[in-house]
Amino acid sequence: MHNRIDIVRPDAPSLAARGQHPVGVTTHDITIYAGRTLTTEIWYPARADTEPGIGYDTLIRDGVTPTILHGSACRNARPAQGIAPLIVISHGYPGNRYLLAHLAESLAAKGYVVAAPDHAGSTYQDQQPFEVTLVHRPLDQRGVIDGMAELGGELGTLVNCEKVGLIGYSMGGYGALIMGGAGLAATALNHTRAGSGNMLSRHLAGSDTHAALRDPRLKAIMPIGPWGNGQSMWDAPGLAQLDTPMFMIAGTSDEVSNYRSMRRIFERASADRYLLSFQGAGHNAAAPIPAPAESWPMSDELGWPPFLHYADPVWDTLRMNNIAQHFAAAFLGIHLRGEDMLPYLDGTTWRGFDPGTSVGIVLEYMPAPQRSITAGGENIR
Numbered sequence: 001m002h003n004r005i006d007i008v009r010p011d012a013p014s015l016a017a018r019g020q021h022p023v024g025v026t027t028h029d030i031t032i033y034a035g036r037t038l039t040t041e042i043w044y045p046a047r048a049d050t051e052p053g054i055g056y057d058t059l060i061r062d063g064v065t066p067t068i069l070h071g072s073a074c075r076n077a078r079p080a081q082g083i084a085p086l087i088v089i090s091h092g093y094p095g096n097r098y099l100l101a102h103l104a105e106s107l108a109a110k111g112y113v114v115a116a117p118d119h120a121g122s123t124y125q126d127q128q129p130f131e132v133t134l135v136h137r138p139l140d141q142r143g144v145i146d147g148m149a150e151l152g153g154e155l156g157t158l159v160n161c162e163k164v165g166l167i168g169y170s171m172g173g174y175g176a177l178i179m180g181g182a183g184l185a186a187t188a189l190n191h192t193r194a195g196s197g198n199m200l201s202r203h204l205a206g207s208d209t210h211a212a213l214r215d216p217r218l219k220a221i222m223p224i225g226p227w228g229n230g231q232s233m234w235d236a237p238g239l240a241q242l243d244t245p246m247f248m249i250a251g252t253s254d255e256v257s258n259y260r261s262m263r264r265i266f267e268r269a270s271a272d273r274y275l276l277s278f279q280g281a282g283h284n285a286a287a288p289i290p291a292p293a294e295s296w297p298m299s300d301e302l303g304w305p306p307f308l309h310y311a312d313p314v315w316d317t318l319r320m321n322n323i324a325q326h327f328a329a330a331f332l333g334i335h336l337r338g339e340d341m342l343p344y345l346d347g348t349t350w351r352g353f354d355p356g357t358s359v360g361i362v363l364e365y366m367p368a369p370q371r372s373i374t375a376g377g378e379n380i381r
Contacts, residue, residue: 002293005056005102006072012322014352015329015344019109021045022052024077026155030117030147032140038117040144041097043108044158045084046077058098060292061306062299063124067292069098071105079158082111085336087165088144089116090172092227092287093133096123100169102289106325107332113159115148122171131195137175138203141166142213165220165332169287170257173226173248174233177265178203180221180244183210185235205238220335222328224249224287229265230258242269243368247331249324251281251312270368274345276327277362280314286324290317315360323361326352 008016024046031037056069087107091099097116104114119140121128149161168176178184183205194200202209221244228234246269250262259277266275278285291310299306311317326344330352333339343351347363 002070003067003290004070005289006070006105007318009318009322011354011357013326013357015326016106016322018072019106019111021080021109021111022048022050022077023073023105023108024050024075024079025054025073026076028151030144032143032147036120036136038120038140038144039097040115040117040147041104042148042155043073043104043114044155045080045082045108045111045113046074047080050074050077056098056101058096059124060295061094061124061309062301063094063127064301065294065299065306067294069101069289069292071101073105073108079154082158083160084111084113084158085160085163085165086145086148087112087114087167087332087336088141089114090137090141090166090168090175091116091119091122092170092172093122093130094124094127095119095169099288100167102321103167103325103328107328110329112332112336113148113155115144117144129195130193131199133171134174134191134194135199135202137171138178138213141168141175141179142215145215145217162217163219163336164215164217165222165336166218167222167224167328168226169224170227170283173223173257174228176221176223177226177228177234177242178210179213179215179218180242180246180271181214182234182242182265182269183207183238184233185238187232187235191231191233205241218244220245220247220332222247222249222331224324225251225254225257225283225285226262226265227257230261234265236268239265239268240270243271245271245335246273247276247327248274249276249278249286249327251278251283251285253280253314254283254285256283266364266366269366272368273366274331275364277364278315278320279360279362281312281320282314284310284312284317285315286320288317290321
């Protein structure tokens with residue numbers, strides 16, 4: 001069947017395997033503040049008797065061509081009983097709430113509640129000026145956490161919003177870095193697409209508004225191809241404030257977010273952090289679903305095949321999706337559920353990969369710097 005988002009290849013790493021839970025999905029509108037409402041898709045572990053199979057009706061990159069994505073969730077299924085940590089997934093510019101649906105279904109089957117909004121002004125059919133995304137993206141991400149904490153009913157009982165993970169692709173990654181502590185540099189205000197009136201000043205490092213945006217419920221971030229550092233949105237002191245545990249994914253040939261600039265984020269952050277690099281991959285590394293069949297032909301609206309929005313010229317998208325699912329399960333399992341997943345993040349043993357199947361990826365780790373604490377006249381580390 002065309003356009004499946006739930007396939008796991010036979011050679012996928014072990015944690016990409018489908019979890020034990022059936023998956024439910026529902027659509028919910030979350031009002032961030034007056035006049036700004038985000039249509040949000042929510043995936044969650046469902047009751048054991050839930051029947052799988054769904055078609056997600058959506059649009060491809062040109063904003064006009066319909067497609068149906070096929071997955072294993074069940075629309076409006078009854079939630080499972082128990083407690084499930086929250087993961088927010090934030091798409092790029094432009095994108096929509098289904099762009100990382102492969103990851104959402106995979107994580108929900110492993111026992112998480114996953115909320116992915118359509119970011120108003122950043123979707124295929126609603127592309128407002130770029131400054132709208134620059135200002136609102138981290139505010140949206142914080143607002144989705146707040147909105148999920150206010151859910152009622154069985155789903156509200158299931159979701160645990162005290163331990164939250166945030167996955168952001170491209171502009172979603174930009175927002176995740178700000179949410180994770182990396183306040184913007186003053187140079188960001190002069191970006192050619194920053195808009196007028198110093199709207200971005202609320203996200204500046206050291207500002208009261210950026211401090212107020214920080215969320216103690218946020219325990220881990222996964223920026224994928226995060227945009228911004230190649231555009232002087234941060235400086236070294238601002239990146240040093242990034243203190244939320246981070247697992248970054250990047251393609252070494254990414255010319256949109258610039259691989260070297262993404263490496264500098266990894267090198268200068270102060271959190272425990274990982275960098276997973278897909279050798280030779282571009283900006284579409286790991287995040288987007290496999291290109292829908294309708295995206296392959298030339299688009300009159302775009303002047304190019306929308307296929308290019310999803311695919312990578314070197315890597316198989318499904319292969320990258322499965323690797324991202326594997327590492328997301330390990331990293332978020334550690335920080336949201338206290339699971340013993342560190343062996344899966346040990347780059348010397350590559351637990352979960354069969355021999356020869358880790359070719360082309362490099363995983364690096366840097367620990368948070370030790371901080372001295374003065375007590376009784378002595379420095380304790």
